[in-house]
Amino acid sequence: xxxxxxxxxxxIFKRPRTYISFGIVTAITFVIQLAMLSDGKSFVGFALQxxxxxxxxxxxxxxxxxxxxxxxxxxxxxxxxxVALVAGDALAGEAGMGTLRLMLTKPVSRRKLVLVxxxxxxxxxxxxxxxxxxxxxxxxIALFGKGDMINLKSDAFVMxxxxxxxxxxxxxxxxxxxxxxxxxxxxxxxxAFADNSIGPIVSTMGIVVVLTILSNLELPLFAVIKxxxxxxxxxxxxxxxxxxxxYAAIWRSAIVLCAYTVFFxxxxxxxxxxxDIKS
Amino acid sequence: MRRISVLFVIVFCCFAFTASAVDAQKLFGDLRTKVxxxxxxxxxxxxxxxxxxxxxxxxxxxxxxxxxDKMRLERHGGLSILPKKNINLTLSNLIPTGNVSxxxxxxxxxxxxxxxxxxxxxxxxxxxxxxAKIWVEEGSLLALRTQTTTRNxxxxxxxxxxxxxxxxxLPDKVTIYMDLKDYxxxxxxxxxxxxLAPAKAAKEPVNKKGNIQISYLSYVINKGLSDGVFKVKx
Amino acid sequence: MEPILEVRGLxxxxxxxxxxxxxxxxxxRGEVYGFLGQNGAGKSxxxxxxxxxxxxxxxxxxxxxxxxxNDRRYLLKNVGxxxxxxxxxxxxxGWDNLRMFASLTGKQIGDERIDEVLTIVGLxxxxxxxxxxxxxxxxxxxxxxxxxxxxxxxxxxxxxxxGLDPQGIADMRSLIRSLSKDHGKTVLxxxxxxxxxxQVASSMLIIHKGKKVSDGKVSELLHPDDTLTEIQxxxxxxxxxxxxxxEWAGRIVNVDEEQMTVKMNPAGIPAxxxxxxxxxxxxxxxxxxxxxxxxxxxxxxxxxxxxxxI
Numbered sequence: 001x002x003x004x005x006x007x008x009x010x011x012i013f014k015r016p017r018t019y020i021s022f023g024i025v026t027a028i029t030f031v032i033q034l035a036m037l038s039d040g041k042s043f044v045g046f047a048l049q050x051x052x053x054x055x056x057x058x059x060x061x062x063x064x065x066x067x068x069x070x071x072x073x074x075x076x077x078x079x080x081x082x083v084a085l086v087a088g089d090a091l092a093g094e095a096g097m098g099t100l101r102l103m104l105t106k107p108v109s110r111r112k113l114v115l116v117x118x119x120x121x122x123x124x125x126x127x128x129x130x131x132x133x134x135x136x137x138x139x140x141i142a143l144f145g146k147g148d149m150i151n152l153k154s155d156a157f158v159m160x161x162x163x164x165x166x167x168x169x170x171x172x173x174x175x176x177x178x179x180x181x182x183x184x185x186x187x188x189x190x191x192a193f194a195d196n197s198i199g200p201i202v203s204t205m206g207i208v209v210v211l212t213i214l215s216n217l218e219l220p221l222f223a224v225i226k227x228x229x230x231x232x233x234x235x236x237x238x239x240x241x242x243x244x245x246x247y248a249a250i251w252r253s254a255i256v257l258c259a260y261t262v263f264f265x266x267x268x269x270x271x272x273x274x275x276d277i278k279s
Numbered sequence: 280m281r282r283i284s285v286l287f288v289i290v291f292c293c294f295a296f297t298a299s300a301v302d303a304q305k306l307f308g309d310l311r312t313k314v315x316x317x318x319x320x321x322x323x324x325x326x327x328x329x330x331x332x333x334x335x336x337x338x339x340x341x342x343x344x345x346x347x348d349k350m351r352l353e354r355h356g357g358l359s360i361l362p363k364k365n366i367n368l369t370l371s372n373l374i375p376t377g378n379v380s381x382x383x384x385x386x387x388x389x390x391x392x393x394x395x396x397x398x399x400x401x402x403x404x405x406x407x408x409x410x411a412k413i414w415v416e417e418g419s420l421l422a423l424r425t426q427t428t429t430r431n432x433x434x435x436x437x438x439x440x441x442x443x444x445x446x447x448x449l450p451d452k453v454t455i456y457m458d459l460k461d462y463x464x465x466x467x468x469x470x471x472x473x474x475l476a477p478a479k480a481a482k483e484p485v486n487k488k489g490n491i492q493i494s495y496l497s498y499v500i501n502k503g504l505s506d507g508v509f510k511v512k513x
Numbered sequence: 514m515e516p517i518l519e520v521r522g523l524x525x526x527x528x529x530x531x532x533x534x535x536x537x538x539x540x541x542r543g544e545v546y547g548f549l550g551q552n553g554a555g556k557s558x559x560x561x562x563x564x565x566x567x568x569x570x571x572x573x574x575x576x577x578x579x580x581x582x583n584d585r586r587y588l589l590k591n592v593g594x595x596x597x598x599x600x601x602x603x604x605x606x607g608w609d610n611l612r613m614f615a616s617l618t619g620k621q622i623g624d625e626r627i628d629e630v631l632t633i634v635g636l637x638x639x640x641x642x643x644x645x646x647x648x649x650x651x652x653x654x655x656x657x658x659x660x661x662x663x664x665x666x667x668x669x670x671x672x673x674x675x676g677l678d679p680q681g682i683a684d685m686r687s688l689i690r691s692l693s694k695d696h697g698k699t700v701l702x703x704x705x706x707x708x709x710x711x712q713v714a715s716s717m718l719i720i721h722k723g724k725k726v727s728d729g730k731v732s733e734l735l736h737p738d739d740t741l742t743e744i745q746x747x748x749x750x751x752x753x754x755x756x757x758x759x760e761w762a763g764r765i766v767n768v769d770e771e772q773m774t775v776k777m778n779p780a781g782i783p784a785x786x787x788x789x790x791x792x793x794x795x796x797x798x799x800x801x802x803x804x805x806x807x808x809x810x811x812x813x814x815x816x817x818x819x820x821x822x823i
Binding site for chain 3: 003
């Protein structure tokens with residue numbers, strides 16, 4: 001199993017495509033940072049319009065912590081695509097290349113192969129999130145400095161003191177890793193169904209986009225299904241920037257995400273174990 | 280005889296009224312003099328904002344004041360949040376200046392202390408303050424409560440508590456009560472994480488009143504502050 | 514001697530299409546077993562089932578006398594295979610590809626063995642190049658290297674000469690023969706070309722539309738005495754009568770106005786030719802084709818005949 005995982009990681013990190021994701025994360029981050037450097041004031045003005053009638057807020061509002069938060073918002077749309085690039089490719093890509101066939105003529109357990117593919121995608125996801133932390137958080141702090149963080153919610157203005165932030169980011173990145181692992185497991189399942197990697201990657205994105213819209217629609221019809229959509233829970237990391245932190249809700253979200261992940265991986269193993277390799 | 284006594288009563292009443300009017304005017308004058316003796320100060324403060332839609336922890340910082348109306352909160356790298364400029368947190372700005380009419384509005388009890396209520400109306404029609412109601416403890420010459428009606432900013436109610444710096448008329452603790460406006464951002468913009476708790480039992484009525492408590496830990500008074508201190512860095 | 518691979522009643526359908534239909538065959542240890550059938554006859558599907566890539570609807574597979582489904586991973590340790598094209602990781606070097614697949618075999622394989630296998634397949638010196646830059650022939654040889662790196666007893670090679678140039682085809686044939694003769698391996702090799710099988714295999718099986726058509730020793734199925742010789746000459750009644758009374762009479766399969774077909778060992782053709790000339794027949798052409806090949810061609814389509822042009 002360890003040997004299989006070593007091979008999987010070797011394959012993932014020998015492949016140029018893997019590093020595109022890290023480049024994209026860096027690029028998204030740079031773009032947002034540049035935009036904030038040049039246009040941060042008007043953004044602040046817009047963001048604070050709800051409170052500025054009654055309060056004067058001064059200081060380094062556009063600090064690294066806030067920028068990092070704004071960048072993390074993009075987790076919702078961009079990072080799942082990057083995770084799908086690897087996880088969606090895991091089985092389907094090898095099927096498409098034909099290497100899956102060659103691999104399975106070797107004495108390799110299909111169940112272990114799926115688990116290793118999942119583990120490989122997980123490790124890639126972790127590295128991607130760590131990289132995101134480096135460029136989004138640490139680079140933003142270097143560029144914009146530190147300060148208290150304003151977190152605007154639709155019904156509240158939350159302020160987190162600067163010496164109370166780092167642990168929140170640590171927790172938020174952990175949670176984001178869990179959310180992206182769920183995406184990876186879903187991508188892997190779609191990957192097991194397909195014989196080329198485009199299908200699972202596009203389907204992953206489609207599912208994430210559609211479910212995100214459903215999660216955010218304020219319609220009574222969707223209110224019933226909302227708690228069961230994993231996209232509703234994927235933004236649980238934001239909870240760590242609330243005051244007080246809604247731990248019960250975050251736990252519930254984490255459990256839902258774990259349950260989805262286990263479900264996706266289990267179905268992948270069951271399906272792949274019986275799949276005819278025709279590619 | 281009856282006439283005389285009636286006349287006496289009338290005269291006495293007039294006198295008494297005049298005397299109390301004079302007292303009230305003097306009391307206000309003394310209070311104002313005491314308050315205005317502080318030209319500037321630097322104070323270490325702790326501030327707690329109790330506003331339903333703002334979730335802000337207690338903020339520590341240094342509050343700079345310079346007469347008549349300069350004020351700044353320095354948070355040592357953090358963000359400073361103060362009520363909008365015109366609502367000043369300091370007594371000197373909530374007490375009308377210039378020629379005023381003072382009316383004695385009787386007495387009241389605040390925290391077990393008997394206080395005299397003064398109604399102060401500025402004679403200058405351009406004054407931002409339309410009416411100030413001040414609860415003054417006569418013995419110590421301290422304002423324990425003020426209610427100031429301003430032209431543009433509504434009515435501001437402020438409670439003050441004193442101990443160490445009473446001789447300067449500087450409070451140890453100030454609570455400012457304010458009316459709140461609505462706060463709402465579209466969810467599509469904020470993309471909130473709702474904690475999905477059983478739909479927050481029929482939305483509790485939003486409290487439209489808020490207050491800000493400022494505790495002054497220490498003062499440095501009348502050491503001369505340059506205006507540069509108050510320049511806002513963005 | 515116990516068979517190394519035994520297949521009984523193997524059946525597989527994809528939706529309504531029956532790809533393999535009640536197929537049974539047995540491969541003895543050490544032989545090269547040819548698996549002949551036109552494209553789409555069910556060869557690849559059968560090989561995939563033998564390797565556990567596709568699950569049969571019914572039937573059973575025994576390797577070394579053990580039922581395959583019960584111990585797929587253990588049995589695969591002793592099997593090496595390429596199915597269709599050997600698809601490799603193009604972004605990795607030849608060495609990395611070989612090293613990686615070697616480590617999946619469950620056996621300890623040292624660098625010397627990898628070197629040795631690279632030498633056997635003739636890729637030594639090119640192992641550092643990315644596989645993406647390999648020619649089709651090099652990829653095919655790398656596929657063989659991957660199939661044999663863990664020294665398995667049974668090699669399953671699906672159309673190993675596909676896409677190779679004539680020299681590559683010749684090299685592949687001698688490699689397969691040497692695997693059996695010098696290394697004692699059992700090889701199951703498939704092709705849609707009879708003469709490919711004929712040149713390397715000792716036994717063979719023909720399938721058509723998923724069903725077994727024929728099987729047996731190549732030497733028996735392709736016995737020279739069963740060669741069909743077609744002779745075109747000017748017929749006249751005299752010659753016809755003379756032939757019917759000659760030693761060849763019993764071997765004549767067919768006679769018409771223009772040609773005669775005789776089932777005979779090709780060694781006898783000069784004698785027949787001399788006899789005909791002596792009896793005044795003007796011969797315009799002689800060609801011979803094995804009866805089995807004739808039979809095979811009759812069940813396959815025209816495209817296969819064109820392929821023979823190589």
